[in-house]
Amino acid sequence: MDTLCTESVEEAAAVIQRGGLCAFPTETVYGLGANVFDKMAVRKIFEAKGRPPDNPLIVHVANKEQIEQVVSRPNEAALRLIKRFFPGPLTVVLEKSESVPESVTAGLKTVGIRMPDHELARQLIVAAGPLVAPSANLSGRPSPTTVSAVLEDLGGRIDCVLRGGPVRHGIESTVVDCTVERPLVLRSGAVTLEQLREVVPETDPSSPGEELSPKSPGLKHKHYSPRATVMIAGDTAFYWNPKESGYIGLKYPAEDFARVKLCESLQAYAASLYEFFRECDREGLSNVYCERVEEAGVGTALMDRIRRAAGH
Numbered sequence: 006m007d008t009l010c011t012e013s014v015e016e017a018a019a020v021i022q023r024g025g026l027c028a029f030p031t032e033t034v035y036g037l038g039a040n041v042f043d044k045m046a047v048r049k050i051f052e053a054k055g056r057p058p059d060n061p062l063i064v065h066v067a068n069k070e071q072i073e074q075v076v077s078r079p080n081e082a083a084l085r086l087i088k089r090f091f092p093g094p095l096t097v098v099l100e101k102s103e104s105v106p107e108s109v110t111a112g113l114k115t116v117g118i119r120m121p122d123h124e125l126a127r128q129l130i131v132a133a134g135p136l137v138a139p140s141a142n143l144s145g146r147p148s149p150t151t152v153s154a155v156l157e158d159l160g161g162r163i164d165c166v167l168r169g170g171p172v173r174h175g176i177e178s179t180v181v182d183c184t185v186e187r188p189l190v191l192r193s194g195a196v197t198l199e200q201l202r203e204v205v206p207e208t209d210p211s212s213p214g215e216e217l218s219p220k221s222p223g224l225k226h227k228h229y230s231p232r233a234t235v236m237i238a239g240d241t242a243f244y245w246n247p248k249e250s251g252y253i254g255l256k257y258p259a260e261d262f263a264r265v266k267l268c269e270s271l272q273a274y275a276a277s278l279y280e281f282f283r284e285c286d287r288e289g290l291s292n293v294y295c296e297r298v299e300e301a302g303v304g305t306a307l308m309d310r311i312r313r314a315a316g317h
């Protein structure tokens with residue numbers, strides 16, 4: 006199949022309305038969009054990504070009417086989170102409405118919804134939505150933050166890519182389960198725990214045992230990994246083979262690496278991580294060293310992704 010690259014929202018929307026798959030930019034990472042209510046299209050998403058069928062998809066909405074289409078009545082905590090963080094990099098898990106097929110939610114009675122804060126995404130969802138949209142990478146690979154990363158993984162496997170520039174956050178949305186008494190973070194992300202607690206103080210952080218919980222099916226699968234071996238700098242006193250390795254972090258490393266990415270802030274580090282993984286793979290490097298950072302603010306999500314990429 007030829008993958009159409011377009012800057013036209015109308016063209017992209019037409020592809021989705023015909024039951025096709027179209028990747029599009031959001032403020033977090035590129036998503037792979039399809040019509041929520043089209044079971045064939047939803048199945049094609051799992052096939053194109055090689056995604057395990059037990060991993061549910063997030064439904065992307067652009068307005069209140071679309072929220073009401075896909076969830077049954079949100080509770081008080083969910084309403085507060087939605088009011089504060091929509092549009093933005095937060096996914097709220099709620100009881101799904103009848104109209105959402107179980108193939109979207111991998112058999113769960115709940116659905117994750119999110120309203121992207123990105124003009125092209127908004128226009129596409131208004132024209133063709135609500136849309137299911139996992140990250141637009143092959144399952145297990147780093148999420149794409151540029152059009153070329155999307156094409157590297159999915160070129161020839163999907164119908165269309167809606168062109169936008171590089172994304173803003175570069176790390177996925179925070180997923181919060183709002184079907185329990187105290188909201189529970191299932192996946193840390195671009196909205197920090199500290200920010201969530203400003204609105205709902207009793208929000209619980211994700212716990213180390215979360216992988217085993219049937220509530221967060223996505224977490225047990227291998228994730229975000231380049232072909233190079235990812236290692237956490239700070240865990241080792243010396244580096245294997247720096248001449249054939251990459252290094253990303255905030256401070257200059259003591260060794261000479263084949264490729265170094267210095268980031269001026271935690272946000273910049275998070276925004277650069279996945280593309281740096283891909284750059285190291287394009288150059289055939291054997292290892293990627295990632296500087297350890299403090300696990301607060303965005304640092305929580307950043308260290309979560311680095312650890313998963315390292316296979317911990």
Ligand code: TXA
Pocket residue numbers: 031033034035036037060061062063094096098110113115116117119138139140141176177178179180191192220221222223224
């Ligand atoms: O930033 C993002 O969230 C990006 C952009 C494209 O929106 N999307 C994204 O989707 O990261 P994906 O499919 O790569 O990750 C979705 C995560 C998985 O960990 C999945 O298990 C979880 O959300 N999830 C989705 N629906 C859920 C549900 N009903 N209950 C629990 N977890 C759910």
Ligand code: MG
Pocket residue numbers: 139140148
């Ligand atoms: Mg993903």
